[in-house]
Amino acid sequence: xxxxxxxxxRLKAYLLILIVALFFAIPFIxxxxxxxxxxxxxxxxxxxxxxxxxxxxxxxxxFGHGAFYGAGAYSCAIMLKKAGLxxxxxxxxxxxxxxxxxxxxxxxxxxxxxLKFAMLSLAFGQIVWAIIYKWYSFTGGDxxxxxxxxxxxxxxxxxxxxxxxxxxxxxxxxxWRITNSTFGWTLESIRENTERVYFIGTNARxxxxxAFVISTFFAGLAGALFVLVSHNAFPEYVFWAKxxxxxxxxxxxxxxxFFGPIIGAFVLLFLHTFILSQTEYWPFFLGAILLxxxxxxxxxxxxxxxxxxxxxxxxxx
Amino acid sequence: xxxxxxxQQLVSGISLGMLLFIVSxxxxxxxxxxxxxxxxxxxxxxxxAFFAWTVAGSLNYWAALIFxxxxxxxxxxxxxxxxxxxxxxxxxxxxxxxxxxxxxxIADITKVIWGLQPKSISTPEILGGAVTVFGVVIxxxxxxxxxxxIGIMIGLSSFLRKTKIGRYIRAASEDAEMAGALxxxxxxxxxxxxxxxxxxxxxxxxxxxxxxxIILGVDMDIIIQCFIVVIxxxxxxxxxxxxxxxxxxxxxxxxxxxxxxxxxxxxxALMAVVLIVRPRxxxxxxxx
Numbered sequence: 001x002x003x004x005x006x007x008x009x010r011l012k013a014y015l016l017i018l019i020v021a022l023f024f025a026i027p028f029i030x031x032x033x034x035x036x037x038x039x040x041x042x043x044x045x046x047x048x049x050x051x052x053x054x055x056x057x058x059x060x061x062x063f064g065h066g067a068f069y070g071a072g073a074y075s076c077a078i079m080l081k082k083a084g085l086x087x088x089x090x091x092x093x094x095x096x097x098x099x100x101x102x103x104x105x106x107x108x109x110x111x112x113x114x115l116k117f118a119m120l121s122l123a124f125g126q127i128v129w130a131i132i133y134k135w136y137s138f139t140g141g142d143x144x145x146x147x148x149x150x151x152x153x154x155x156x157x158x159x160x161x162x163x164x165x166x167x168x169x170x171x172x173x174x175x176w177r178i179t180n181s182t183f184g185w186t187l188e189s190i191r192e193n194t195e196r197v198y199f200i201g202t203n204a205r206x207x208x209x210x211a212f213v214i215s216t217f218f219a220g221l222a223g224a225l226f227v228l229v230s231h232n233a234f235p236e237y238v239f240w241a242k243x244x245x246x247x248x249x250x251x252x253x254x255x256x257x258f259f260g261p262i263i264g265a266f267v268l269l270f271l272h273t274f275i276l277s278q279t280e281y282w283p284f285f286l287g288a289i290l291l292x293x294x295x296x297x298x299x300x301x302x303x304x305x306x307x308x309x310x311x312x313x314x315x316x317x
Numbered sequence: 318x319x320x321x322x323x324x325q326q327l328v329s330g331i332s333l334g335m336l337l338f339i340v341s342x343x344x345x346x347x348x349x350x351x352x353x354x355x356x357x358x359x360x361x362x363x364x365x366a367f368f369a370w371t372v373a374g375s376l377n378y379w380a381a382l383i384f385x386x387x388x389x390x391x392x393x394x395x396x397x398x399x400x401x402x403x404x405x406x407x408x409x410x411x412x413x414x415x416x417x418x419x420x421x422x423i424a425d426i427t428k429v430i431w432g433l434q435p436k437s438i439s440t441p442e443i444l445g446g447a448v449t450v451f452g453v454v455i456x457x458x459x460x461x462x463x464x465x466x467i468g469i470m471i472g473l474s475s476f477l478r479k480t481k482i483g484r485y486i487r488a489a490s491e492d493a494e495m496a497g498a499l500x501x502x503x504x505x506x507x508x509x510x511x512x513x514x515x516x517x518x519x520x521x522x523x524x525x526x527x528x529x530x531i532i533l534g535v536d537m538d539i540i541i542q543c544f545i546v547v548i549x550x551x552x553x554x555x556x557x558x559x560x561x562x563x564x565x566x567x568x569x570x571x572x573x574x575x576x577x578x579x580x581x582x583x584x585x586a587l588m589a590v591v592l593i594v595r596p597r598x599x600x601x602x603x604x605x
Contacts, residue, residue, distance in 0.1 A: 061410055108593050115354060115409055116596050119548050123589040126541070130581045241537070244417060251414060281429075287421030294415040295403060 023165060027158040035157045036229065041269045042168045043226040048249040048261035049175055050218035055247065056255030057179055058211045059191030060110070061118040063243055064125020067105075068098045068216040070238025072223025074132055077145040077233035087151055091167070091224050098220025099213050101128070106212030110205050113194070122240055129238040144234035154228055164225050171218055172262075178214060179258060187211050248286075252293060254300025263301055324453045326570040332459035334566025335466030336525055340539060341546040341558045342473060343517030349553030350490040350510045351405060353412050357396075357419035359540030361515045364427055365389045365522030366531040370436040378441040378527075386519035393515030397508050405507070420536060428533055435532040444527075458527055465524065469517070470559050477555070486510055490553070545584060549591040551601025560599050 027035050047069050054060045075097050079090040105124040112120055132139045139145065153159045178184055190197045190204045197204045227233060236242065245268075253264025268286075275285050297304050344358045365385050372381035396419070404412050439445075440458045447456045477483040488496040489506045497503045521539075525531070542565065550561025565584060572580035591598060 055410070061413070108589070112592065112596055115552075116592060118409070118413070119544065120589060120592040122541075122544070123548075123585050123592060126585045127582055127589065130579070130585060134578050134581070240541070247410075248414065248417075251410070281425045283421040284425035287418040287425070290414060290418035291400070291422070294407075294411050294418060295400070298407070298411050 020169070024162075027161050032157050035161050037269065037273060039157070039161055039164050039229040040226070041266055042164045043222050043229065044246070044249065044269060045262045045265040046168055046171055046222035046225065047219055047246050048253070048265045049172060049258075050215045050222060051243070051246045052250045052255055052258075052261040053175060053179070053215045053218070054211060055250055056257070056260070057184060057187050057191065058208060060113075060121075060208065060212075061115075061247070062121045062212075062215070063118040063247070064105075064121040064123070064128075064240055065215075065219055065246060066240055066242030066244070067125035067128035067238055068102060068219035069223040069226075069242055069246070070132065070233075070235070071101060071128055072098050072220030073227050073230075073233040073237045074139060074145070074223075075220070076224035076227045077148050078139070080150070080227070081145055081148045084149075087154075091221070094224040095217045095221040098223070099217040102213045102216025102220075103209070106209050106216070110208040110212060125238075125240055125243060129235065129240070132238050133235040139235075142235055144232055146232045148227055148231050148233070150228060150231065160228055164228060167221070167225060171221060175214075175218060176258060183207070183210070248290060251298070251300055252290070254302030254304075254306075256299070257302040257306075260300055260302035267301065321452050322574070323571075324451070326574060327567065328453060328455050328459060330567035330570025331563065332462045332566070333569060334563040335462045336521060336528075337542055337546050337565055338466050338559050338562035339469055339524065340518050340521035341543045341550075341562055342469060342555060343514035343521075344543045345547045345550070345553055345555060345558040346473070346517070347511055347514035348547065349555075350486060351401070351507050353401065353405070353416070354409075354544075354552075355401075355514070356413060356416035356540060357423060358514070358518050358543060359536040359538070360420050360423035360427075361389055361393060361518040362522040362525075362539050363531065363533075363536040364423060365519035366526050366535070367427060367431040367436060369523040369526055370431075370438055370531065373438050373526075378438065382520070382523050385523050386516045389519035389522075390512045390516035394508055394512040397511040401511060402504065402507070420540075424533065424536060427536075431533075433533060435530045436526070437530040438526050440527040462524060462528075465520075466559075469520075470555070473555060482506075482509070545588045547598075548588055549598050551598030553602070554598070554600040557598055557600035 023038075026038065030038075047065075050068075051062055051065050054062045054065075072094050075094045076090045079085040079093070080087065105121070109117055109120050109124070133142060135141065136143075154163065179187075186197065186202060186207055190207055194204050197207075223237060226237070249264035249268050250261040251264070252268055253262065254260030271285070271289070272282060275282050279285075293300065299307070340358070340362055344355060347353060347355055347358070368389065369378075369381040369385045372385055400415065400419070404415055407415075440456075444458045444461050447454045448460070449455070477487055485496070485501050485506050486509070488499070488501060489503050489510075493503050496506075522531075529535070546558055546561040546565055548561075549564065550557030550559070564587070568583060568587060569580055572583045576583070
């Protein structure tokens with residue numbers, strides 16, 4: 001039995017290596033437009049993964065998480081455009097800034113659960129949005145920040161692609177390590193039964209707060225990376241609907257799974273590009289897809305595949 | 318700053334509060350009974366406003382006020398039976414996202430029917446003009462809104478307290494299972510409550526167009542404002558929604574005198590403070 005498990009684990013690892021290798025080859029195979037689209041997808045993958053860390057593993061609904069993504073984008077944009085700081089510095093310090101913001105906001109949010117948590121996270125997120133939206137002298141208000149200067153190599157889509165992909169790989173590995181540590185397991189048990197976790201002498205609230213900070217760290221990093229692709233920052237990156245978009249990705253791909261949200265981000269962005277090339281009524285199709293998923297497969301793509309596989313296995317036995 | 322200006326702002330704050338109450342009362346009623354936070358509530362408001370623009374254009378305003386909410390409530394009833402009924406037992410996230418999906422769908426349908434142009438109608442003749450009380454100029458339409466808000470507050474609470482159906486609704490909201498065991502047809506009560514909630518959203522939509530230009534996207538604006546009202550008032554509490562709506566309306570009006578640019582920050586801050594200090598809101602039942 002142990003051998004069987006290790007065999008499937010090894011198969012999974014090979015598959016993962018194959019996929020990563022494939023992504024390294026993509027700039028040589030696909031068109032420039034697709035490469036740029038993939039750069040955007042990578043940023044949203046990281047954003048979705050950061051949301052899923054709270055949603056899937058921690059059982060918290062972060063409806064205002066767009067604020068951290070947007071704050072990341074703005075922090076990076078302001079450092080590059082207004083302060084003229086080097087890119088490396090901006091990318092490294094931005095997640096720390098959003099994590100500190102996450103610490104302040106998370107401190108209050110984790111005291112609540114369920115819908116109330118979602119609503120408080122929404123309220124704080126909207127405060128961040130409103131400040132960025134209205135503070136013209138610092139953030140450019142509704143004009144946003146455009147033409148952000150970047151090192152010249154990043155204007156080449158291939159270099160941009162590899163830079164973002166590498167950062168994504170590192171970030172996802174770190175997140176993977178965290179979810180498969182005792183910390184991650186504790187977080188999952190808090191999701192399942194908060195009271196029991198208290199009974200065994202663990203302060204669940206502290207764990208949730210640390211999870212919140214970790215999640216906002218990566219959400220901010222995702223926002224900062226997005227500036228490398230978009231060369232701008234707009235208030236809608238901070239708006240609650242951005243967080244809503246992230247949650248849709250997570251649910252579409254499948255929460256309770258590490259790779260679900262990443263798959264969800266891919267599927268959603270490619271659907272978005274494809275449907276928009278056919279019709280202007282993308283929101284209608286997005287709504288219809290979301291409706292069908294919620295009614296018939298709330299466990300998402302990965303969940304459905306998992307169920308199918310388990311079913312096949314049972315039939316084989 | 319003279320007293321007249323302050324009173325002027327108070328009047329406009331109260332009338333904005335009344336509008337918010339009319340819409341939020343539907344949201345809080347539906348939540349109280351079905352435990353669903355309906356994102357699409359604002360979409361019904363928007364559809365009703367556009368629809369009223371059409372009806373008021375071909376017939377008149379009063380026909381729109383009677384006819385539009387009824388039609389939109391019927392449509393709401395159909396949606397409840399087709400979709401909402403399936404998710405009453407689902408998790409919060411599934412409920413939120415299903416109703417969020419409806420927001421996208423309804424917004425695009427609205428776009429197909431009414432397009433992207435902003436729409437507005439003039440105030441009906443009888444309610445045009447203003448009266449002056451102690452030097453404060455009060456547009457008649459705002460007095461009408463005030464009366465309507467109070468009327469709905471009184472009407473709804475006596476409907477819930479005094480009538481048989483009202484008692485059924487309260488029973489179903491206390492304990493749906495027990496109510497079912499006692500022979501109340503709970504699914505029918507849920508449909509009725511949902512239609513009532515949509516009807517209230519639609520009334521809000523119709524009475525808003527003479528004062529607020531309607532445009533695609535107001536669905537999102539109004540639903541977030543309703544969330545704020547319902548949260549600070551206490552989820553599921555009608556009186557709470559009334560107080561919450563008044564608080565937001567008045568804070569909005571006076572905020573404009575003090576820090577016009579950051580009023581919106583004030584409103585979200587109030588929501589956050591209430592959630593931190595008193596998570597159940599002004600009049601909400603014990604924390605869930």
